[in-house]
Amino acid sequence: MTESPPSQATESITPAPEAGQGLYGWISTSDHKTIGRIWLRVSVLLLLFVVVVGVLLSFERTDAGSVDLFGGDNSYFQMWSMYRLGLVLLVAMPLFVGLATIVVPMQVGSTNIAFPRLALASAWGYVIGAAITVISVLSRGGWGALDGVTSGEADAIALTLIGTGMVLVSIVLGAICVATTVVALRTSGMSLMRVPLFAWSMLVASAVWILTLPIALANVAIIYVDLRGGPLLFGNPEGSTEIYAQLAWLVEQPQIYAVAIPVLGVLGSVVPVVAGVRHSSHNAMVVLISLAGLFAIGGWSQPYFYDNTEFVVFVAFGLLATVPVIAIIGGSAATILAGKSASGLPPVHLMGALGAAVLLFFGTIGGAMRAVEPFGLAGTTVHTGVLNLVALSAVTAAIAGFWFWAPKIGGHLLPAGMGRLVMIDLIGGAFLLGMADVIAGFADAPDLMLSDSNDSLVDLMVIVSVVGAVIVALGVLGTFGSLVKAMRPGGPAPGDDPWDGHTLEWATSSPPPAGNFVETLAKVTSEAPLLDAASARDEGEES
Numbered sequence: 001m002t003e004s005p006p007s008q009a010t011e012s013i014t015p016a017p018e019a020g021q022g023l024y025g026w027i028s029t030s031d032h033k034t035i036g037r038i039w040l041r042v043s044v045l046l047l048l049f050v051v052v053v054g055v056l057l058s059f060e061r062t063d064a065g066s067v068d069l070f071g072g073d074n075s076y077f078q079m080w081s082m083y084r085l086g087l088v089l090l091v092a093m094p095l096f097v098g099l100a101t102i103v104v105p106m107q108v109g110s111t112n113i114a115f116p117r118l119a120l121a122s123a124w125g126y127v128i129g130a131a132i133t134v135i136s137v138l139s140r141g142g143w144g145a146l147d148g149v150t151s152g153e154a155d156a157i158a159l160t161l162i163g164t165g166m167v168l169v170s171i172v173l174g175a176i177c178v179a180t181t182v183v184a185l186r187t188s189g190m191s192l193m194r195v196p197l198f199a200w201s202m203l204v205a206s207a208v209w210i211l212t213l214p215i216a217l218a219n220v221a222i223i224y225v226d227l228r229g230g231p232l233l234f235g236n237p238e239g240s241t242e243i244y245a246q247l248a249w250l251v252e253q254p255q256i257y258a259v260a261i262p263v264l265g266v267l268g269s270v271v272p273v274v275a276g277v278r279h280s281s282h283n284a285m286v287v288l289i290s291l292a293g294l295f296a297i298g299g300w301s302q303p304y305f306y307d308n309t310e311f312v313v314f315v316a317f318g319l320l321a322t323v324p325v326i327a328i329i330g331g332s333a334a335t336i337l338a339g340k341s342a343s344g345l346p347p348v349h350l351m352g353a354l355g356a357a358v359l360l361f362f363g364t365i366g367g368a369m370r371a372v373e374p375f376g377l378a379g380t381t382v383h384t385g386v387l388n389l390v391a392l393s394a395v396t397a398a399i400a401g402f403w404f405w406a407p408k409i410g411g412h413l414l415p416a417g418m419g420r421l422v423m424i425d426l427i428g429g430a431f432l433l434g435m436a437d438v439i440a441g442f443a444d445a446p447d448l449m450l451s452d453s454n455d456s457l458v459d460l461m462v463i464v465s466v467v468g469a470v471i472v473a474l475g476v477l478g479t480f481g482s483l484v485k486a487m488r489p490g491g492p493a494p495g496d497d498p499w500d501g502h503t504l505e506w507a508t509s510s511p512p513p514a515g516n517f518v519e520t521l522a523k524v525t526s527e528a529p530l531l532d533a534a535s536a537r538d539e540g541e542e543s
Helices: 009-010 023-030 030-060 071-108 118-137 151-182 195-229 242-251 255-275 280-293 312-320 322-338 348-371 382-409 415-441 458-485 527-541
Strands: none
Touching: 023 030, 030 071, 030 118, 030 382, 030 458, 071 118, 071 151, 071 195, 071 242, 071 255, 071 312, 071 382, 118 151, 151 195, 195 242, 195 255, 195 280, 242 382, 255 280, 255 322, 255 348, 255 382, 255 415, 280 322, 312 322, 322 348, 348 382, 348 415, 382 415, 382 458, 415 458
C-alpha cells in the first residue's frame, strides 16, 4: 500500500468496453466514466430540488405565524429535515462520489475503477434510494413529525427510512470502489505520497465514510424496527421528533466536516496548475488532508444518547478541525505567490476552489465556537449555519471540479463567463446564508424556528438568510444551464489538456477512450508527472 505497485498494475483490471447506447447502456456499462455521470446527473437534479426547499424554508422563517408554505407544522418539519439530510446525503456526498468515479482512476493511471460492477450497482442504488426518499417525504413521510405520527405517516416514514438506508449503502459501496482504486490500481512508480491531492482526499474521505456511515445505517435499522414493531416510541407525539434526532449527528460536527474533505483535494489539484508550478508543500498537504479526515470522524458523537458538549474529545475535534483548513489555505496561497503571474480574470475553477476553502474555513470557525460550552450555542441556529457553510463549500468545490475536469467528464468546456457568475453566486450566497444563522445563534435563535422572534438582530439575520438562499439558488440554476448548454452538439473542442495540467488525467484525450490511456504510461517519479515531462522536453530543446 505504501510503495509502488508492480509495473503491471495498470493492466490488473480489464479496461471497460465502450458503453452501449440508450437505457441498456446505462444499466449494463462497466465504464467508470459512464457510471460517474449517473451519479453527477442525478445529484445535480437533486441539488436543484434541495435548494428550492431551502429557499422556501427561508421565506417561511420570515414570519412563521402568517406564512404557511408547507401546510402545517409537520410538513414544515419534514421539509426542514429534508433540506438538512438531503443536502448532505443526496447532494454533497454523491457529487464527490460521481466526480471521483470519473477522475480518480485517470489520476492514478488506471484503466478503470476497481469493482466496476459494484460501482454500477452503487450508482443505481443511489438513484433508486434517492427517488424513494424524495417521493416518501413528499407523501408526508420524512424523519419524524412534531405532533405525532399517524398510521399513514408511519408507512411513509418507513419508506423514507428504506430510501435513506439505500442511499447510505450506495455511498459506502461507491467509496469502497474509489478507495480501492487509489490503494490497489496505481500506475508504476506512484507511491501513496505521489498520489494527486484530489485522489488522496477522496481516499481519506472514503475511509471516513466507510467507518461512519454504517453507524447511521444501524441508527436507521433501530428506528425502523421500533417504528414497525417495537415499543412504538416514535408513534407517540413525545417521541416522533426523535427519529430525526437519532440521525442529526450526520449533519452536525464533527461528522459534517467529512462531507468537505474533498474540498481540500480540489484546491490542491487546481492551485498548482493555475500557478504553473509544483505545489510548494505536496507532502505536507497529504498529511494535513489526513488530519482533516481524522477530525471529521463523528460516529461516536451522538447527542441523542448523551450530551457531547461535556466530552473533551468533542471540544478538541471542534477546535482542531480549523488547523488543517487554515494550513492548507496558507500552503495554497504560497504556491500561487510562487507561481507565474497571470493577467486577466482568474479561471472559474480557481475561484470556486478558493471560495469553497474560505467557506469551509468559516464553517470550522463556527463549529469551534459551537464546541466551546461557555458560548452556549447548542440547539441554536449555529448548527444550521455550520451545515450551510460546510455543505455548500462541498457543493461549490464539486462544481468548480465540473469546470476544471469538464473535458474529461463530457469532452467539452463549460462557459467561463457564466462560470464566474455561478461561483460568485454560490460563494456569496452560501456565506450570507451560513453566517446569518451563525450570528443569529449568538442571539439564542432556536435551530427549528417555528415561532415569531422578538429580537431585531434575529429578524435581520433571517432576512439576510433569505437573500443568501435566493443567491445560492441562482448559482445552482446557472450551473444547471451551463451543463445543459455544454451537452449540446457542435461546441468547440476543448483539447486534451486545455489547462496544462500536471497529473495523469491530462495525458489522455478529451473525452477519454475506453481504457483511458492508448499508450502505456511512463513510470511516475513525482506527484506531477506531466510537469516533469514538460521540464524534460524544455531541457531537451535547450540542449
